[in-house]
Amino acid sequence: MSFQDKSLQCSDCGATFTFSAEEQDFYQSKGYTNEPKRCPECRQARKSERSGSSNYGSSRQMFPAVCAECGKDTQVPFQPRGDRPVYCSDCYRKVKPSR
């Protein structure tokens, strides 16, 4: 099974970019069925915007919050809504009753 380079248009900046045979092979090996919608630059930009990490496993979005216990700036994996106290990881461990 061989792939051929494909020209795709970036949905962000409109630039034409190459979806190379190598990348197509990589995509298929990962089980991705979609073609990339964005050029490598826009993909890179979005990635670093979201998490600052290229590690797929840790790409969960984090929200800035202030710890209700110690007042420290922290990040939580959910959107703080203001009706519940948010704790930093240290205080969370203290506040949460241990099992």
Ligand SMILES: [Zn+2]
């Ligand atoms: Zn682009």
Ligand SMILES: [Zn+2]
């Ligand atoms: Zn705290």
